[in-house]
Amino acid sequence: MKSLQTLAALVLGLVAFGVFNLFTGKVLGSARLDLTEDRLYTLSEGAREIAANLEEPVDLELYFSSELGELNPGFRALAERVEEILEEFQRASEGKLKLERIDPEPYSEAEEQAVASGVRGLPISPAGDRGYFGLVGRNAFGDDEVMPYLNPGDPNTERFLEYQIGRMLVTLNQAEQPKVALLSSLEVMGQTPTMPGQRPGPPWLFVRLLQQLFEVEQLDPTSLSAVPADADALILLHPKQLDEQALYAIDQYALAGGPVLAFVDPWCEVEPTPEQNPMMGMMPPPSDKSSDLAPLFERWGLRMVPRKIAADESFAMRFAGRDGRPEEYSVIPALDETCFDPEDPITSNLTRLTFAFPGSLEIVEGAGTTWTPLIQTSERGSRVDLSRVSTNIDPAAIAREYIAEGQQVLAAHLTGRVQSAFPDGPPQNPDPAAVAPDAGAHMGASEADLRCLVVADADFLSDLWWTDTRMAQVGIVSPTADNGDFLLNAVELLSGDSNLASLRARGRYERPFKRVQELRRMAEAKFSDKEQQLEAELADARNRLNELQRERTDSNSMILTDEQNAEVERFREREVEIARELRGVRLELNKDIEALGTRLKLGNVLGMPALVALFAVIALFVGRSRRHA
């Protein structure tokens, strides 16, 4: 009898346990405490705002083939995460967001729908069945946006989920195509014909790309009195010597929170030089190919270092020199993703951006803005004087005199509240007959947060520097770098909901050992000078050897004099010696780091156990002596 009672109690216990957990799983599924530093698993404030601000209902269809989940746990984990985030968006949307989960079985209607909506299928069986993992959003106007393929293998997918979904919602929430105002001193809309009968040139590629997504209105820099109020973003490309009226217009637009994307430049290579008058016969003075917005930048907490070109010898592009041999131009750097902010949606997926004679940006303290560098050179960046590129550029000389000065900032975000650059109101209109601008009341300070992105290179958007222009005559332009994508991402981000800008990548997937990096930097600084010295000596020794060889062939004798032989020997020995010294320097670099590693390992693996053992000996000894006492 007792056994039966025990058995019954056992079964009851197990059942109660099972039921309890099923119950809590269902009911309390979402109750959780997010202890992560970046609150990774909680929807950010900006995302919740976007969902709450939806004006019309939006339907979301999440297509996920269960076969994908069975095949690969990575897919299942990502799918769960996506569902989690979508449910949170839904909760924040106050009913305006509807979420439907669809498992598109092969040959089903659901699969047809998925394909029709643009979701990309992955082959998952030898029979050719496809698995789907994508998201489609539809709004009340019949527009749809699609994320065709969510890839669990890409660590950026999960980090940018919130941003991607937020952007989808923002786009679906817009009733019409956003408008971008473009102001440039360069002929970006196409070269005006110089000869009668000539057709105007095509607009630059970036303009054509913009026009696919936005309505582009060109502003005339010489007669600008106010930026159109309905412009969702303002692009300034090489704003050269703008008059007070134009600066005021930009100032007011920025104070109202209008997003400004400014491309300034200390040396814009593609700015056309004024026609040389053949009658003059004199060399024209070196032209000023710069542009700047100094009066505004000052207020916004930034400045472009005047008359300096930012260079990076680690990313120098190569071009054929006069003698056909490739020369490295550190002032024309092609930067890779190590130079971009990996957390910013603008640059997170870019791999290559080319710059031509860019400037260097610096923060100006005291303006009260937050500056976030977006693109920087490597540690071996430098500031080259403008004179080295404005007249007869000599890349070899620049390389020889190059001194690494540390990272140079080529692009940065500015946010915050600022003061107007025109504290006393709008500037006097020089043309009294002109109609007063319908710009509204003067703003003395920011009415909304400043949203500004400054890039210190106007050549950045020129077809010459980021596309392969060889086929341009027949209209085929192929990008060789991601400059166009950079612009589109930037405009999309800045012109979209301001909440979007706050949805940067969630979570840092890289948390390197800062201490080790510091040690490495210190060691490198200590030894790089020595290394450079040794390398220079090595180069000299090698040159001298080559010279000697040449002398021999020059003088047409097969035999070297004893003297020459001795010299050759000496230089060979020196070469070996120097190579050995260099290796020694390299080893030294790593010594400190290894020492740190060993200390930590021993401390952790043996330290604590040793302490415990010691404590044990003491405790037991004391215990034993106490017992004997």
Added chain:
Amino acid sequence: MSNALTIARRELLGYFATPIAYVFLVIFLTLLGWFTFYWGTGFFEMGQADLRGFFGYHPILYVVLIPALTMRLWAEERRGGTIELLMTLPITTAEAVLGKFLAAWAFTGVALLLTLPMWWTVNHLGEPDNGVIAASYLGSFLMAGGYLAVGGAISACTKNQVIAFVLAVVACLLLLLAGFPQVTELLSQSPFAFLGKSISSVGFLTHFDSISRGVIDLSSLLFFSSLIALMLFLNKLALDRLAAS
């Protein structure tokens, strides 16, 4: 309840009066340290300021070491006949069970505390997400509690410590593996497919992984609590049966 605490305190102090506790601690800490720094790509070589590697070894170490703690919890008393003595004291079986369990759990807590130099190390080297680390410690502590409860219940069922040890290892291993993808896949092919979700939700690893992301699901907390409650209940049942015979 206070009786349980008294028993707990007495038991805990008892641990440190014999070499067993120290041996356990030394082995636990050394193994954990060795695995973290020398197994595969060591912690230092990885260069990432997070303790995921470190915590990843907790579940498997527990499976092997915690049964070593629990095997003597009740089996020894049964063999030595001290259970009868225990029963004559003015305490209920439940209090005894709870007391011993709390002592063992506190002891594991001490073992975890002794790994704090690891936390200091990772902060010294870089900028880890300390919220995630705190959550991981909590998860590890809860998981240890779960294993202890299971081991304790098993220990109450046999006189033989070795049997108690082996059975506990098997049970803990099963609980650990229940959430593994290979297991769920296997299950989905078998006639037991309908149990799939429930079985994987019993998996310790699933819950521990989720907690060590830095998110503490209420359902996970309740899972561990209810499991511990269930096991302590079964533990009591076993002892009652013993007392009755």
